[in-house]
Amino acid sequence: MNWKTLDDLDLLGKRVLTRVDINVPVENGLVSDTTRIDRIVPTVRHILQAGGTPVLIAHFGRPKGKPVPEMSLKVTLPALEAALGVPVKFTTLDEAHETIAFAKNQVVLIENIRFEPGEEANDPALAQRLANLGDIYCNDAFSAAHRAHASTEALARLRPACAGRLMAEELDALEAALGAPQRPVVAVVGGAKVSSKLDLLGNLVGKVDHLVIGGGMANTFLAALGHDVGKSLCEHDLANTARSILANAEISGCEIILPSDVVVARSFAANADHKTVEANACSADAMILDAGPETIAQIGACFAQARTLIWNGPLGAFELVPFDRATNTAAQAAATLTKMGKLISVAGGGDTVAALNQAGAAEDFTYISTAGGAFLEWMEGKDLPGVAALST
Ligand code: AMP
Secondary structure: EEEHHHHHHOOOOOEEEEOOOOOOOEEEEOOOOOHHHHHHHHHHHHHHHHHEEEEEHHHHHOOOOOOHHHHEEEHHHHHHHHOOOOOEEEEEOHHHHHHHOOOOOEEEEEOOOHHOOOOOOOOOOHHHHHHHHEEEEEEEOOHOOOOOOOOHHHHHHHOOOEEEEHHHHHHHHHHHHHOOOOOOEEEEEOOOOOOHHHHHHHHHOOOOOEEEEEEEEHHHHHHOOOOOOOOOOOOOHHHHHHHHHHHHHHHHHHHHEOOEEEEEEEOOOOOOOOEEEEEOOOOOOOEEEOOOOHHHHHHHHHHOOOOOEEOOOOOOOOOOOOOOHHHHHHHHHHHHHHHHHOOOOEOOOOOOHHHHHHHHOOHHHOOEOOOOHHHHHOOOOOOHHHHHHOOO
């Protein structure tokens, strides 16, 4: 897919309608984590330096199409101004035209776009209203790109459109991992349930060379292969689905790596009494909470001969010591190989960022996506409407 970037458009004197994700956590009226704000800085600075007027469009919470005072984007202003190092003019959508007219080469922030009922409906009238406020559209909100909303989809079609810095960085990283990757490619899919990741597994078996299945969802596969998994988290009703994923993998030549040994305990608790057993030897009163050392070694060997890694979901109950071992060890192995220049490693979605941070491995990964739902839908092979609308 092809898309323009900020470098392809002349921004001098232009009003640049810039869709950003500044849906930040707020505690006691203050932004408690500025990560998302910090990440849009390169795009906004670039527009300013190129002589344009960045007009920021963003959502905040879920006001469901009507004004909700507690969900006003005003609360982000101090953090936004601190991150950008310049003043930001705040405006309602009704007053935006006038505000923008008096804000040449200054940053403007429009009130929560989800106050408008037309936003989530991808309403052409709202998109046109927004288009009338600017000359160019720039989408820097990859994390909102899986939604076809007025500010992410319809608007992109009404003005010359481009990807912002963060969006371009994300798309490049994803393309390198699954679009045209260096092979062999290994995917790690872990986490609680198979049911939430069916599309993901289905897409990956046709695209990657090795698929490591871990976490609670591995139990469903072990049970489908006839192993007793005791009290483990397991979706027994998905046994047929699990078997058909394994059959499809075989047809596509994708090697599936399931735990060959597991760490079992009688309770889901930190430091619970535990032991390592073969994957077919979980007793009726025990539950599988992590992969064992033999499996960890096999995953490490797989990483060592791979060129590309894509990772979603922990390999065990990583919040509970010592059931974080497989996740930590595998993450650290991937980080080391990446640092040595031997592996391109991309990870994202749900608990994955937290798990890799906890393992101290996140910094060394090639790219960590914080996009959540959009990252998962992309990994599932779905077209993201906000990205498709940018394609030329
Ligand atoms: P997800 O949101 O699907 O990525 O799942 C993450 C959750 O799966 C984490 O809270 C883990 O504690 C949990 N998990 C991973 N492995 C297991 C397991 N063997 N048994 C129970 N929960 C697990």
